[in-house]
Amino acid sequence: MDGRDFGRELSTAVVAFHEAVGARLGVTAVDQRALALIAGKGPLTAGELAKEINLTPGAVTGVADRLERAGLVRREPDPGDRRRVVITAIPGAFGRVFAGLSAAMDELSARYTPEEQQVIGDWVVRTIAVLKEQTRLLNGPPGRA
Template sequence: MARLSPHPAAPESGGTPDLGELLGRELSTAVVMFHEAVAARRGLTATENKALDLLARRGPVTSGDLARELGLTPGAVTGLVDRLARAGYAQRLPDAADRRKTLVAADVDRLNAEMRPVFAPLREAVEKLADGFTAAELATIEHFVTEVAAIMRDQTARLVEESRT
């Protein structure tokens, strides 16, 4: 079983990075840099791009919900939504269920048209990699990645909360 590093420093052995090192630094850096490159193609920041991804996957949400999901302050999200609206990627809509609320919605058709060709090579490469695993191994990988994502969301919320106090 792989040993997880307690911190992001290089492995004590000086040899091959352990699982914690790979997840904590190698994979996360690769993911962040990929999303920076994707966002830059559209004149956006990675945070703006991930906000659009969240809006596309979840549908319209309030600015407060978007702030919580992204780990940002409400003021930062107001500016972010303003920029996305000016760029034509998102809009504010009245909430039909509660007219006091405003929802933020992404232009999903535009996002799909722009992002499919960008992500197609990545999707194909990952599918090719997945072909080398059994169904049981893929189920384990899916479970692991899902749990790591949940841990990352929890840790992000913890850091945001700690910075507010």
């Protein structure tokens, strides 16, 4: 397997899918990444989200506005400190758009033996780590790419 070719085509397909989701919901790719963070790490303040996603506070306000308009998040007072506002993912709203993909991916997964699924899962986990490291390098000091 040549990691280069498959990787390029897979990543193009992922980006195209996210663009289609974005067009459907009126949210950008960055908004979707923010939503994945909010859903994964629990309710976040705008400041926490800004730090996680490497955006300015002003940009995060725009992200949260679009996600709220699309019915994907809501802003609410932090139950632990009601002076703080946290952004919470609305369960189900995003999932509905991804439902078809999830079902198709589960169906695909079922084609493989448990041992094969383990190999695929291992590769996916390691690929995620590679992508995160390469992203970190690209976001590093200029001139190192």
